[in-house]
Amino acid sequence: MRDFFIRSLEVVINVVVVLMAIAILIAAGVVAFGHGMGPNGEAGGPLAGLAILIGGAIYLILTAGFMYLGLGIYQNTKRTADLLEQQVRR
Numbered sequence: 001m002r003d004f005f006i007r008s009l010e011v012v013i014n015v016v017v018v019l020m021a022i023a024i025l026i027a028a029g030v031v032a033f034g035h036g037m038g039p040n041g042e043a044g045g046p047l048a049g050l051a052i053l054i055g056g057a058i059y060l061i062l063t064a065g066f067m068y069l070g071l072g073i074y075q076n077t078k079r080t081a082d083l084l085e086q087q088v089r090r
Contacts (some may be wrong), residue, residue: 010071017064024056 032049 005076006071011014013067013071017060022062024053024060028053028056
């Protein structure tokens with residue numbers, strides 16, 4: 001049952017990472033090619049879209065990295081515990 005929840009968490013993390021990437025691309029596109037946010041459209045433009053794309057990519061890499069790091073620590077700990085149990089049985 002525990003493995004089911006860990007695998008489910010991994011699937012949820014994968015989905016969240018993909019959705020975050022799509023959201024970053026959409027936000028950068030809207031800002032870069034949209035009408036802007038101010039009354040004269042001064043808040044948008046390709047440079048602002050590029051800034052959102054770069055900032056979002058950095059945020060996505062950090063966030064996804066920490067989430068996958070947590071899963072990796074769990075998996076390594078589980079493998080280490082299994083190996084120790086095998087050694088104790090010998």
